[in-house]
Amino acid sequence: MSRYLGSVCKLCRREKEKLFLKGERCSANCALDKKRGKNAPGQHGAARVKISDYAKHLREKQKARRVYGLTEEQFVHYYKTAEKMKGSTGDNLLKILELRLDNVVYRLGLASSKKMARQVINHGNILVNGKKIDLPRYQVKAGDIIAVPEKYKANAVIKKLVEGSTSNVPVWLNFDKNKIEGTIVSEPLAGEASHPINSQLIVEYYSK
Structure with missing residues (x-):
């Protein structure tokens, strides 16, 4: 890739x-x-x-791609998946992107950036429901528990991150600082993405 x-x-x-x-x-x-x-x-x-309408749509799509660290091929795959789901395609797209494991690890405060979150996951330092998952694209769901192995809890970097993690955790996630464990309380709603993105512009871009 x-x-x-x-x-x-x-x-x-x-x-x-x-x-x-x-x-x-x-x-x-x-x-x-x-x-x-x-x-x-x-x-x-x-x-x-002068920014054309096409440019506005393109820039919004590119912004979303970059925020979530995706290639064009990956992004198109997620868009097509969102199209097949019930409800608003734009809201579905952002929901899918937010529920990627690397994004959830970042939003729980277990990584300082999404790039770092992908590295932590690739190195096998993230557990989902007690099972090691090393795929950043893994889709979590409501009720899943995100944790780190016991040996990783003593890591100086993770300790520093955990100290300031609870302040920015979104409402659809819950983080237990003592256990260093997060829970997916519910699916994210429209407007609860990690970065302001106008998903309607993205839908219009791919609809042309």
């Missing part, structure tokens, strides 16, 4: 907003807060161009 190996700050500059691809580090030292960061990347980044 292809991976983006360039500067993630350029991705935020392209979308002209903080995507928090480095986690909380983006709050303190972000390229968008600097003069150079006000422009899109590239030699023509400072040029003023």
Whole structure:
């Protein structure tokens, strides 16, 4: 699978907003807060161009892809899955993306960024209902319990993360700091995504 190996700050500059691809580090030292960061990347980044309707739809789709760290092929797969579900395709899409294991690990505070969450999962340091899961794309569901192995609980990094984890945990998740264990209380509702995304623009993009 292809991976983006360039500067993630350029991705935020392209979308002209903080995507928090480095986690909380983006709050303190972000390229968008600097003069150079006000422009899109590239030699023509400072040029003023009129944004077409197509460009608005494309940028929203690209923003969602980057927030969740997906390739175009993966994103299209999730979109097609959302189309087949009952209800709003846009809301279904965001629900599927939010229930990816890597996103849940990040939102529970067990990783400082979604990139780190994928690494933690790939290394076998996440348990779902007591079973080791090493697939970041794994879809969790209401009632699932997310935990870490006993040996990982003593890790200095996880201890530091756990100390500040409960403040940003969304209402559809519950986190027990003492057990270092999270529970999927319910499925996320519209508007409870990890980043503000206009899913209707994405639906219109793929509908053309």
